[in-house]
Amino acid sequence: MRTLELAVAATTVAALLTGGSAQAAPVLKAAITQTSVWDSGYGADVTITNSSDTATTSWTVEFDLPSGTGISSSWSSVRTSVGQHHKFTNASFNGTVKPGGSVKFGFNASGNGLPTNCTINGASCGGTTPPADTQAPTVPTGLRTTGVTASSVSLSWTASTDNVGVTGYEVLQGGAATTVTGTSATVTGLSPATAYSFSVRAKDAAGNKSAASTAVSATTSPDTGGGETVDVSTPGQLQAALAAATEGQTIKLASGTYRGSFVVNARAGTASRPITLSGPRDAVIINDGPSGEAPSCPAPTAGWDSGYGLWIFSSPYWNLTGFTVQESKKGIVLDNSHHTTIDSVSVHHVDEEAVHFRRSSADGVIRNSVITDTGLVQPGYGEGVYLGSANSNWACHGNTGGIDRSDRVQVLGNRIGPNIAAEPIDVKEGTYEGIIRGNTFDGQGITGQNSADSWVDVKGIGYLIEDNIGTFRSPGTFANGYETHNTSTTPSLPNGCGNTWRNNRSDLGGVGQYAINITSVSKCTALPNVVYASNTVTGAVKGLTNAPVTP
Numbered sequence: 001m002r003t004l005e006l007a008v009a010a011t012t013v014a015a016l017l018t019g020g021s022a023q024a025a026p027v028l029k030a031a032i033t034q035t036s037v038w039d040s041g042y043g044a045d046v047t048i049t050n051s052s053d054t055a056t057t058s059w060t061v062e063f064d065l066p067s068g069t070g071i072s073s074s075w076s077s078v079r080t081s082v083g084q085h086h087k088f089t090n091a092s093f094n095g096t097v098k099p100g101g102s103v104k105f106g107f108n109a110s111g112n113g114l115p116t117n118c119t120i121n122g123a124s125c126g127g128t129t130p131p132a133d134t135q136a137p138t139v140p141t142g143l144r145t146t147g148v149t150a151s152s153v154s155l156s157w158t159a160s161t162d163n164v165g166v167t168g169y170e171v172l173q174g175g176a177a178t179t180v181t182g183t184s185a186t187v188t189g190l191s192p193a194t195a196y197s198f199s200v201r202a203k204d205a206a207g208n209k210s211a212a213s214t215a216v217s218a219t220t221s222p223d224t225g226g227g228e229t230v231d232v233s234t235p236g237q238l239q240a241a242l243a244a245a246t247e248g249q250t251i252k253l254a255s256g257t258y259r260g261s262f263v264v265n266a267r268a269g270t271a272s273r274p275i276t277l278s279g280p281r282d283a284v285i286i287n288d289g290p291s292g293e294a295p296s297c298p299a300p301t302a303g304w305d306s307g308y309g310l311w312i313f314s315s316p317y318w319n320l321t322g323f324t325v326q327e328s329k330k331g332i333v334l335d336n337s338h339h340t341t342i343d344s345v346s347v348h349h350v351d352e353e354a355v356h357f358r359r360s361s362a363d364g365v366i367r368n369s370v371i372t373d374t375g376l377v378q379p380g381y382g383e384g385v386y387l388g389s390a391n392s393n394w395a396c397h398g399n400t401g402g403i404d405r406s407d408r409v410q411v412l413g414n415r416i417g418p419n420i421a422a423e424p425i426d427v428k429e430g431t432y433e434g435i436i437r438g439n440t441f442d443g444q445g446i447t448g449q450n451s452a453d454s455w456v457d458v459k460g461i462g463y464l465i466e467d468n469i470g471t472f473r474s475p476g477t478f479a480n481g482y483e484t485h486n487t488s489t490t491p492s493l494p495n496g497c498g499n500t501w502r503n504n505r506s507d508l509g510g511v512g513q514y515a516i517n518i519t520s521v522s523k524c525t526a527l528p529n530v531v532y533a534s535n536t537v538t539g540a541v542k543g544l545t546n547a548p549v550t551p
Contacts, residue, residue, distance in 0.1 A: 027052040030061050030120045036471040036507040043471055045106045050097040058095045062087045063118040069111030075474050077105035112167055112205035137162040137202035137210045145218040150192040153218045156184040156412055159438055159467040160202035160210060172199045172212055182413020183438030183467055184367045195219045235260040245275050253279025253323055259286045262310050265300045269317030279323035281346055285309050287328040297396035312337045334361040342366040351377035356386040357406040359397045367412040375421025380450025382421030385411055388428030391489045403430040410435040417442030422452035427460040429487040429495040434463045441470040448477025456482045462498040472509040480517035481506040484529060497524035502532040508539045518547035
């Protein structure tokens with residue numbers, strides 16, 4: 001936690017004496033403290049203290065933020081923002097600051113710029129500028145290859161740490177550098193059947209860069225001929241292209257809004273020739289449905305519109321890249337569509353969950369994506385990323401021995417939140433051995449409905465959860481950062497067991513009980529959950545975990 005040295009005692013207003021001594025005006029201080037830092041911003045508390053013998057009845061704090069940094073949310077104050085200037089006045093309940101007392105308000109910033117020109121009740125906060133940040137982040141570790149194609153190599157690594165905050169990473173290959181914000185990247189434009197060497201270094205907001213990591217080598221796949229590119233710019237063209245997609249093909253979205261029902265049904269790519277749907281961020285898919293009579297179990301059916309923004313059904317080996325899905329019943333739904341990669345998409349303002357790996361959609365990846373504002377109609381069903389299905393739905397989605405085995409899904413380097421009404425990630429029972437790494441969770445706006453009160457709810461088995469950053473600020477309902485649950489199923493499975501947490505940073509905002517809450521140790525004696533001491537927590541009511549900690 002880093003205190004921004006912006007605030008000192010405001011000037012004391014001289015009392016006017018009229019035949020006797022008058023009470024001196026309150027002497028206020030306003031200290032701004034960073035409570036958490038993530039790649040694209042930070043959270044801060046502002047503590048106002050009264051060092052005089054006179055109570056204050058109101059206060060106003062003002063400051064400027066540099067270009068590129070704004071305020072995404074604030075609490076316990078009334079905020080007015082004009083350009084880069086931000087003014088905070090007291091809420092109805094915290095205007096009075098008693099002698100020797102203090103009150104707080106807080107804000108979340110988008111961007112890493114720090115406040116300047118601070119005043120309190122019109123007087124300069126004074127103080128000194130925070131010392132220049134000259135400390136470089138630590139060197140990234142664990143660089144590894146996660147996939148190759150004829151023209152690209154996908155990489156992942158363990159997050160670096162920094163005294164202020166890591167803002168991004170540079171992936172180095174030859175004389176080129178690719179900048180990303182998360183802990184994974186895909187380097188494109190490579191030649192087929194060629195060996196390449198990669199390393200990665202971290203950087204912070206002050207421009208400090210770490211040394212390069214240990215290099216890793218990878219060889220691209222042979223060129224198998226590729227497929228054609230289909231350019232689309234209208235909803236009808238997109239529907240037709242999805243219906244006729246063939247292996248190796250790329251469907252390229254132009255900028256614009258695509259409103260309608262967009263379904264891929266039984267159009268499979270292959271490992272060497274996947275099908276790609278790509279577009280810029282301002283290529284926006286919207287489904288105004290649902291409509292028509294739904295079947296007993298969700299499946300593409302004539303006359304029925306599911307309302308899903310993009311539905312990939314029984315169609316493995318797809319790559320979904322770059323575009324946006326919004327204003328739909330659900331965002332992206334994968335059914336029986338294994339080996340699907342979702343990369344750098346945006347999903348927001350959806351009625352229920354944003355991205356769902358369902359009906360044994362195993363070996364998928366979602367990475368470098370941004371998910372906000374889910375559960376607008378059904379908050380208890382507004383998950384950010386949903387892996388598998390509840391056992392109560394296995395009758396429909398349990399297509400692997402009666403179980404939804406959406407196994408080995410990797411959730412890498414995404415930003416999930418704020419305003420995720422349910423959990424940012426919900427790992428359902430019956431799923432195995434996924435990876436949740438390098439994500440940023442903003443828990444503000446979790447509703448608590450349908451038991452949603454944590455960043456990640458783990459009912460699955462054998463998951464690795466590492467290098468994530470989680471924060472919580474009101475409003476919202478928040479019990480613990482990460483939770484396990486041991487759901488009973490038929491067949492019986494070790495649900496909620498065998499999971500591992502390491503190097504996660506948690507800020508519970510003074511509300512959450514534990515960073516990692518292991519519901520039951522006794523139910524997992526044969527396959528215990530493991531919490532490493534590399535996990536850290538601030539703002540916890542009780543502490544890091546209720547389970548034994550492994551060094």
